[in-house]
Amino acid sequence: MKMNYGRERNKEQLEVFVNDRPVTIFRGLTVKHALLALNQALFKAAQDGDWIVRDGQGFIVGLEGALHDGARLHVEKARGKDKGKGSKGQAVRERKGKKEKNVF
Amino acid sequence: MLKKRTKRGPVEKRSRMKDAFGVALILSLLLILFTSSLVSAHSPVRITILHVNDTHGHILPSLEKAVDPDRPVSGAAWMARMIDRERQKNPRGTLLLSGGDMFQGTALSNVFRGAPVIDVMNALHFDAMAIGNHEFDWGRDALDRLRTTARFPFLSANVLDRGGQRLPGVKPCVLLTRKGVKTAVIGVTTPDTAFTTKPDNVQGMMFLDPKAVLPRIIRDARAEGARLIIVLSHSGLDADMKMAREVPGIHVIVGGHSHTAVKDPLVVNGTIIVQAGCYGFYLGVLNLTFDPGQGRITAFTRKKELKKIYSGKDDPFDPVIEGVVNRYHGQIRDRFAAVAGETRADLVRNSRGESNIGNLICDAMREAAGADIAFQNSGGIRANIPGGKITLEQVYALLPFDNTLVVMELTGRQVLRILEKNAAGGYGILQVSGLRVTYDLGKPDGERVVKAETAGRPLEPERRYRVATNDFLAAGGDAFSIFRDGQNIRCGDDLRDLFSAYLKKHSPVQPEVEGRLSGLE
Numbered sequence: 001m002k003m004n005y006g007r008e009r010n011k012e013q014l015e016v017f018v019n020d021r022p023v024t025i026f027r028g029l030t031v032k033h034a035l036l037a038l039n040q041a042l043f044k045a046a047q048d049g050d051w052i053v054r055d056g057q058g059f060i061v062g063l064e065g066a067l068h069d070g071a072r073l074h075v076e077k078a079r080g081k082d083k084g085k086g087s088k089g090q091a092v093r094e095r096k097g098k099k100e101k102n103v104f
Numbered sequence: 105m106l107k108k109r110t111k112r113g114p115v116e117k118r119s120r121m122k123d124a125f126g127v128a129l130i131l132s133l134l135l136i137l138f139t140s141s142l143v144s145a146h147s148p149v150r151i152t153i154l155h156v157n158d159t160h161g162h163i164l165p166s167l168e169k170a171v172d173p174d175r176p177v178s179g180a181a182w183m184a185r186m187i188d189r190e191r192q193k194n195p196r197g198t199l200l201l202s203g204g205d206m207f208q209g210t211a212l213s214n215v216f217r218g219a220p221v222i223d224v225m226n227a228l229h230f231d232a233m234a235i236g237n238h239e240f241d242w243g244r245d246a247l248d249r250l251r252t253t254a255r256f257p258f259l260s261a262n263v264l265d266r267g268g269q270r271l272p273g274v275k276p277c278v279l280l281t282r283k284g285v286k287t288a289v290i291g292v293t294t295p296d297t298a299f300t301t302k303p304d305n306v307q308g309m310m311f312l313d314p315k316a317v318l319p320r321i322i323r324d325a326r327a328e329g330a331r332l333i334i335v336l337s338h339s340g341l342d343a344d345m346k347m348a349r350e351v352p353g354i355h356v357i358v359g360g361h362s363h364t365a366v367k368d369p370l371v372v373n374g375t376i377i378v379q380a381g382c383y384g385f386y387l388g389v390l391n392l393t394f395d396p397g398q399g400r401i402t403a404f405t406r407k408k409e410l411k412k413i414y415s416g417k418d419d420p421f422d423p424v425i426e427g428v429v430n431r432y433h434g435q436i437r438d439r440f441a442a443v444a445g446e447t448r449a450d451l452v453r454n455s456r457g458e459s460n461i462g463n464l465i466c467d468a469m470r471e472a473a474g475a476d477i478a479f480q481n482s483g484g485i486r487a488n489i490p491g492g493k494i495t496l497e498q499v500y501a502l503l504p505f506d507n508t509l510v511v512m513e514l515t516g517r518q519v520l521r522i523l524e525k526n527a528a529g530g531y532g533i534l535q536v537s538g539l540r541v542t543y544d545l546g547k548p549d550g551e552r553v554v555k556a557e558t559a560g561r562p563l564e565p566e567r568r569y570r571v572a573t574n575d576f577l578a579a580g581g582d583a584f585s586i587f588r589d590g591q592n593i594r595c596g597d598d599l600r601d602l603f604s605a606y607l608k609k610h611s612p613v614q615p616e617v618e619g620r621l622s623g624l625e
Contacts (some may be wrong), residue, residue, distance in 0.1 A: 011301075012593045025579055026510070027594050029361070033579035040531075040581060044155030050167025055341065056366060060170075061361030062382040063159070064209075066237075066294065066340050077172050090379065 016041075016071040025067070033061035034073060041074060092094045115401070116574035117411040122161060148402055149283040151332065152194040154187055157203025158359030158382035160238070161213025163224055163429050165415035171385050173411070180224045180383040180429050184422035186387050186413055187228055194391075197283045200229065203360025203379065204236025204338035207250065211500060212432060212597075215439045216244055218250050220432040226255045227428055232278050234336040235260040236360060237267050240305045241598070245333035245553065248273070259291025259336055262312040269419060271309070276321050279330055284397050287332040289323035290318065293345075294361055301598045314339065318351045324351075328415035331396050334358060341379055348375035350426045355401055356390065368407050376401065378409055386410040440497035445607025448614040451489040451502075455482035455532035457625035460615040461489070461502070462535025465599075467615070468606035470537040472597060473511040473572035476558055477539055480574060481582050482532035494607060499600055507599040510578035512590025517565040521586050527552040527624065531582035536620050539563075554623075574599055 013024045014032050023037040031053055035043040045051045046063055055061045056072035165179035191198045206225070207218030225233070235258050239247055251258045251273050259274035270276065277290040292314040298306055314337070322333055333355050337344050340362035348357060349372060357377045361368070365381035369390065380388035389411055393403040415421065450462035462485060470478035487501040514522075519539075527532050527543050542555040556563040563569075573587060575595075580588045596602070608614065 012591065013588075024588060025589075026512075026588070028296065028593075028595050029575060029579055033575065036579045036581050037575070037585075040583070043581075049173070053169045056364070057364075057370070059341070059367065060365045060381070062365075064158075064382065065363030066296070066297075066361045068340060068342055071342065082128070083108065086509075 011041055014067055014069045014071070016067050016069070016073060018073045019075055020072075030063065030067060031065045031073060034065075034067060034071075035075065048073065050078055051075050106134070108229045121376055130414060134509070147395045148395045148398075149285055150194055150197050151282055151394050152190060152198040153201060153356065153358060153378075153392065154190055154198060155182070155201045155203060155358045155378065155388040155390070156206075156380050156384060157338070157358075158205040158363050158381065158387075159202075159221065159384045160205055161209055161218070161221055161468060162206055162383040163220055164210075164433070166383075167384075168385065172414075175414055175416045176583070177413055177415060179413065179421070180221075180384070180425035180458060181421035181423070182389055182415040182419055183384055183413045184224075184228055184425035185420045186411060188422065190387070190389050190411075199231050199280060199282060199287065199289070201289065201334070201336055201357055201358050202230055202233035203336055204234040205238040205360060206233065206290075208238045209383075209506065211440075212429075212436055215436060215496070216432055217246050219253070220429060222250050222294065222308070223428050223432075224255050224425060225310045226253070227425055230254075230256045231280055232257050232259055232289045232291070232296025232336060234338045234360065235263065235274065235293045235427060236338040237294055237297035237300055240297060240301045243305045247596060249327070256482065258292045259289065262291050262292050262295070262314050262317050263297075264310045264312065266308050266310065270312075270467075276317070277325055279325065279328060283521070285331050285394055286329045287334060288322070288328075288330035289334045289336055290321050290325070291336045292318070292339060299593075300595050303594060311567060313351050314347055318347070318354070322351070322353045330355075331399050332392075332394055335523065337361075338479050340364075341370075341377070344436070345370065345372045348372035349376060354395075356392070358388070358390075367412055369405065369409050369412050374459075376404055380410055384413060385414055422477065431612045434532040440500070442496050442564050444496050444499050445494045445603045445611035445613065447489060447491055447494055448612050450491050450616070451487055453482065453485050456529065458534065458617050458619075458621040459535060460617050461485055463537065463618070463620060464606075465603060466535050466537030468603045469509060469572040469574075469599070471606060472602040473509060473570070473594075475511055475538070475570040475572035477569055478537040478572040479522065479534045479577060479584075479587075481534055481584075482574060483582065484574065485535070490612075494611075496604065499604055503600045503603060504577070505599075507574040507576055508570060509599060509602060510590075511570065511576050511594040511598030512578065512587070513568045513571050513592045513594060514571045515585070516563040516567045518586050518589060519563060520556060520565065520573065522584060523553045523556055524550055525558070525584060525586070526621075533621070534577070534582075534584070539620060541621050543621070545623060576580075 003050045025033050054074045163180035165176040209223050257275050257278045280287050295311040298311045335357045338360045341364040344357045345361045354375045359379035363382035364379045366379045370377040380386045391405045466478040540557045544554045
């Protein structure tokens with residue numbers, strides 16, 4: 001069931017998921033705007049570098065990174081250095097990476 | 105004579121033997137060369153793809169807590185050194201590529217309209233760059249200036265004019281040969297550019313779905329002898345994965361746009377996908393073993409493809425590139441000292457009520473957008489400016505955030521909800537243009553706006569108004585979530601640019617607190 005806080009989405013808007021919570025933002029806005037739409041404190045913490053954002057593949061994305069409809073973002077506390085191994089992001093990546101191995 | 109002949113006999117014999125030996129030697133060498141050339145034509149070769157994307161003008165080092173809290177990263181001179189080191193490992197087999205969005209984003213690059221970055225890229229001998237959406241931010245003329253200054257091709261296969269022609273000087277593809285392997289590098293630009301860029305800057309342009317143009321370009325490149333196919337894609341990681349699934353025949357996608365640090369390359373439908381984060385924090389180093397005979401990659405860098413570009417005091421850098429950057433850095437002081445305009449009044453902030461600087465900024469936004477109404481959050485206004493000349497440096501201090509103009513349609517009812525919310529305070533009030541509002545803070549929530557007029561007439565709840573604001577509020581910043589319900593959205597200029605243009609046009613200015621927001625304090 002889609003929870004969209006009673007908002008009707010138009011074609012100029014994207015629905016993205018931040019920590020599995022749906023938010024709508026205008027097409028052309030970026031990762032930082034999605035955080036802002038959900039929670040301004042989260043946005044501020046990410047801007048200050050205290051929190052990092054990963055995409056649906058588990059890779060770290062920049063706050064000005066472009067988004068698309070259905071994009072999934074996960075915000076997590078920065079560990080000081082952007083080490084992927086052992087993180088939730090790494091686990092997501094490893095799960096997804098198992099299927100496609102063949103090189104052209 | 106005979107004697108002589110007799111004497112010369114063995115010499116001649118030796119000479120003939122020498123000749124025969126020489127011919128045999130030459131033939132053997134030719135055979136070896138021929139055989140080895142046949143072998144080399146089909147022997148696997150090592151190709152190195154060095155890549156960056158979304159540098160956004162970041163050519164100076166910075167301390168990025170999320171990347172490394174203790175040691176600076178990024179910086180063109182440090183990146184140059186790393187590129188040089190990687191090139192030395194494979195001097196005849198290296199390509200240096202950019203996934204686009206290289207210029208817009210820092211004061212140093214912005215005030216020179218990308219010139220410092222293009223100079224760095226020329227000095228580093230980039231081989232090709234995809235055109236990103238932000239390459240259109242300063243208009244077509246600025247893009248053309250950058251393109252003609254570049255000593256490498258700007259690529260985009262899916263941007264056409266309305267007549268179906270390519271933009272002047274922009275190529276869909278370039279063929280580059282490394283170690284005898286002809287390589288096609290094809291550029292694509294995100295189709296979202298049409299929606300996310302100031303309309304004037306992309307007027308008369310079509311941004312096609314890459315899927316619609318790539319198969320033919322790949323086919324043509326192969327017909328011209330290309331064995332290795334690389335797509336330089338400013339589309340974002342998820343779009344690149346989709347492209348890999350839907351377009352066969354791509355060996356490698358070098359990406360950009362989503363600012364994704366793809367630390368370990370992805371493989372989708374046999375296509376390798378890489379992307380090097382953003383802001384020059386990383387250099388992507390993808391080593392491939394390519395079998396030209398089979399036309400396939402037999403091995404590639406599977407782990408830790410991104411190399412962090414450290415730029416601390418003990419990290420090696422390239423002094424030549426440092427010189428290029430410093431030349432502009434030295435000039436920026438002069439540029440910042442340039443007069444953008446003049447004010448006859450002191451420009452003073454007020455986050456709890458109407459301010460003359462807030463009025464001035466909102467007037468500039470409203471005029472640039474051709475809107476009925478404009479809103480700017482007080483928190484985005486960060487400096488006071490005394491009466492007199494206004495320098496570019498003061499404009500940057502006044503508006504330090506990289507905000508852009510967003511124009512939308514809201515109903516009068518929605519504008520009234522924004523104005524009611526404004527009475528609640530919280531993060532600081534919104535400054536306005538095109539409105540005259542009277543508040544009664546003694547009344548209950550939701551009833552505090554007692555009068556709201558635009559253009560001298562009461563705000564009509566059902567009428568749609570064109571409203572200009574910034575991207576922060578458009579995303580619902582400061583809890584003004586109503587902006588997120590806007591329609592007919594247009595993204596526009598950098599806020600500082602439009603404010604500077606307004607000052608240039610209207611100076612000397614003399615904004616006043618004139619009762620646009622009465623009774624709010």
